[in-house]
Amino acid sequence: MSDLMRAIEISEPGGPDVLRPCEQPIPTPGAGEVLIKVAYAGVNRPDALQRAGLYRPPASASPLPGLEAAGTIAAVGPNVTDWKEGDAVCALLPGGGYAEYVLTPAAHCLPVPEGMGLREAACLPETFFTVWSNVFDRGGLQAGERFLVHGGSSGIGTTAIQLANALGARVFATAGSAEKCAVCLQLGAEQAVNYREADFVEVLKAEGGANLILDMVGGDYLPRNVKALATEGRLVQIGFLQGPKVELNFAQVMLRRLTITGSTLRPQSDLAKAKIAEALLEKVWPLLEAGRIAPVMDSEFGLEDAAKAHAHMEGGAHIGKIVLKV
Numbered sequence: 001m002s003d004l005m006r007a008i009e010i011s012e013p014g015g016p017d018v019l020r021p022c023e024q025p026i027p028t029p030g031a032g033e034v035l036i037k038v039a040y041a042g043v044n045r046p047d048a049l050q051r052a053g054l055y056r057p058p059a060s061a062s063p064l065p066g067l068e069a070a071g072t073i074a075a076v077g078p079n080v081t082d083w084k085e086g087d088a089v090c091a092l093l094p095g096g097g098y099a100e101y102v103l104t105p106a107a108h109c110l111p112v113p114e115g116m117g118l119r120e121a122a123c124l125p126e127t128f129f130t131v132w133s134n135v136f137d138r139g140g141l142q143a144g145e146r147f148l149v150h151g152g153s154s155g156i157g158t159t160a161i162q163l164a165n166a167l168g169a170r171v172f173a174t175a176g177s178a179e180k181c182a183v184c185l186q187l188g189a190e191q192a193v194n195y196r197e198a199d200f201v202e203v204l205k206a207e208g209g210a211n212l213i214l215d216m217v218g219g220d221y222l223p224r225n226v227k228a229l230a231t232e233g234r235l236v237q238i239g240f241l242q243g244p245k246v247e248l249n250f251a252q253v254m255l256r257r258l259t260i261t262g263s264t265l266r267p268q269s270d271l272a273k274a275k276i277a278e279a280l281l282e283k284v285w286p287l288l289e290a291g292r293i294a295p296v297m298d299s300e301f302g303l304e305d306a307a308k309a310h311a312h313m314e315g316g317a318h319i320g321k322i323v324l325k326v
C-alpha cells in the first residue's frame with residue numbers, strides 16, 4: 001500500500017472551486033481510533049461553511065472537509081476492541097471525510113444497518129447524530145406533540161420528519177417549492193408549508209402552536225418561530241442560513257414560558273458523541289433495519305468532483321443527501 005491517498009483540500013477560503021484534489025499521507029490511528037477506507041463520503045452544508053471560511057474545524061481535527069463516511073475498517077489503534085479490520089461501518093468524523101482514508105474515534109462508528117448499502121449508510125451519521133441530539137435529547141420531543149421543522153427537504157429536514165413521525169409526533173415542515181413540500185408529505189409530515197406562498201406562523205397557530213421547532217434558518221424566522229410556539233414550547237436552533245442577528249421581544253418567552261436553545265455537534269466532546277451513537281444504535285438502527293425510515297438520496301458525485309457537489313448543494317435544488325463516491 002502506498003503511503004499516500006487521494007483527498008480533497010480547501011486550497012483557500014472561497015467558493016466551490018477552492019476544493020482541489022490533492023495527495024496526503026495516510027493517517028495512522030492513535031489510541032481509541034480507527035482508520036476507515038472510505039467508500040462514500042456524505043456532503044453537508046457545514047462542509048460548505050467550512051470551505052467558505054465561516055466554520056473553523058476544531059484544532060485537533062483534520063483540516064480536510066467531510067463529517068461523515070461509510071467504508072471498511074482498514075486498521076485499529078491501541079485499545080480498540082469493538083471493531084476489527086474489514087468491518088463495514090458508517091461513522092461521524094471530526095473532519096477529513098473527503099479522502100480515501102480517514103481517522104475517527106472507534107466509539108463514533110456504527111454498523112452499516114442490515115440491508116443497507118455503503119452509499120446510503122454514508123449519509124446517516126451527520127444528520128442522524130444532529131437530529132437525535134437536538135430534537136429528542138435537547139428538544140425533548142414526545143409522541144403526540146406538534147413538531148415543526150424548517151428546511152424540510154434538506155438532509156437534516158428529511159431525517160427529522162421521518163424520525164419524529166416514526167416516534168409518534170405530529171410533524172409540520174416548511175420548504176421552498178411544491179416539489180419539496182410533496183416530499184415532506186411523503187416522508188410523514190402532516191402539513192408542508194411552501195414558505196413562498198403561505199405563513200407557517202398562521203398554519204401552526206391554527207393547530208394550537210408548535211411544541212417544538214427545529215430551525216436552521218434564523219434571521220426573521222426567530223421572532224416568527226416565537227409566535228408559532230405553543231405555551232411552554234421549545235425552539236432549538238442548529239443553524240443561521242439567514243443570519244444570527246435579529247431584534248426579538250423576549251416578553252413572549254417569559255409570558256408563555258418558552259425555551260430557546262441550540263447546539264452544534266462538531267465541538268462537543270468525544271464522550272458526548274459516543275453517547276449519541278449508543279442511543280442511535282438502540283433507538284434508531286432498528287427503524288432503519290426494518291425499513292421504516294431511510295436516508296433520502298439526491299445525487300452522487302465522484303470524489304474529484306467535490307466542487308461540483310458543493311455547487312449543486314448551494315444551488316438549492318437538491319432534495320435530501322448528496323454523496324461522494326471515493
Ligand SMILES: NC(=O)c1ccc[n+]([C@@H]2O[C@H](COP(=O)([O-])OP(=O)(O)OC[C@H]3O[C@@H](n4cnc5c(N)ncnc54)[C@H](OP(=O)(O)O)[C@@H]3O)[C@@H](O)[C@H]2O)c1
Pocket residue numbers: 043044045046049126127130151152153154155156157174175176177180216217237238239240241242263264265266313316320
Ligand atoms: N448544529 C449542528 O450541529 C448542525 C449539524 C448539521 C447541519 N447543521 C445545519 O443544518 C442546516 C441544514 O444542513 P443540511 O446539510 O441538511 O443542508 P441542506 O441539505 O443544504 O439544506 C439547507 C436547506 O435550507 C433551506 N433554506 C431555507 N432558507 C435558506 C437560506 N436562506 N439559504 C439556504 N438554504 C435555505 C433550503 O431549502 P428551501 O429551498 O426549502 O429553502 C435547504 O433545503 C444547515 O444550516 C447546517 O449548517 C447544523
